Amino acid sequence: MPQQYKVDKAKNVEEIFEGSTGFIFTDYRGLNVEKITELRKELAKMDSKLTVVKNNYVKVVAKEKKYPELGENLIGPTAIAYSNKDISEVAKFLFKFSKDSVLHVKGAFIDGQVFNATEIEAFSKLPGRNQLIAMLMATMNAPMQNFVYACNDVIGRAVRVLNAVKEQKEKAS
Numbered sequence: 001m002p003q004q005y006k007v008d009k010a011k012n013v014e015e016i017f018e019g020s021t022g023f024i025f026t027d028y029r030g031l032n033v034e035k036i037t038e039l040r041k042e043l044a045k046m047d048s049k050l051t052v053v054k055n056n057y058v059k060v061v062a063k064e065k066k067y068p069e070l071g072e073n074l075i076g077p078t079a080i081a082y083s084n085k086d087i088s089e090v091a092k093f094l095f096k097f098s099k100d101s102v103l104h105v106k107g108a109f110i111d112g113q114v115f116n117a118t119e120i121e122a123f124s125k126l127p128g129r130n131q132l133i134a135m136l137m138a139t140m141n142a143p144m145q146n147f148v149y150a151c152n153d154v155i156g157r158a159v160r161v162l163n164a165v166k167e168q169k170e171k172a173s
Contacts, residue, residue: 006057013057014082020112022087023080024094025073030102037168039097046075048083048090068114073107090122115157 017023028036040050055074062070083090087110092104108120117127127135 009054010057010060013053014061014064016051016082019062020082020084020087022090022108023082024087024091024108025070025106026049026050026079026081026094027076027104027106028079029077029104035101035103040091042097043074043081043083046083046089046093047085050079050081054078054079067109067112069073069108070114071107072116073109073114074108078106086129088123088126088128088144089121089130092128095121095124151156 028152043050055078058070058074058078058080058081081090087108091105093106094103097103100103105120107117107118108115108123111125112160
């Protein structure tokens with residue numbers, strides 16, 4: 001029979017897994033308290049969190065949920081960054097943060113798939129949800145905007161022709 005505090009810890013990990021769209025596994029060895037606090041504050045601004053977990057608890061919850069094998073993501077000290085919004089923004093931030101610190105991104109579990117470090121790095125370079133929406137809106141707006149420019153150009157040309165005719169008549173008189 002497992003001890004109650006272990007059951008509680010496993011339930012905490014289970015709650016993290018249930019309320020999030022994706023998880024990024026990191027190795028936080030070498031980060032001091034100031035850096036971890038800074039990292040957590042920046043993640044909080046993105047409605048994300050960073051939690052240090054025991055690998056065994058994650059393995060138990062993943063097995064119960066019938067997730068695929070998380071493999072190398074659960075070797076060594078592990079902190080999980082998770083969000084219930086756009087996980088790609090979290091991935092971008094973690095790779096940016098890791099350039100200036102000893103934080104190491106091990107991999108991720110997103111939408112039922114396990115990614116290694118190189119795959120999640122490639123994922124982090126893709127445009128995020130907000131960027132994709134902006135690109136879509138710009139594409140949808142372009143035909144109307146071009147139509148307005150074309151209409152203004154016709155009017156502008158007519159005004160320039162009339163102005164040239166006026167100047168020509170003034171010179172002739």
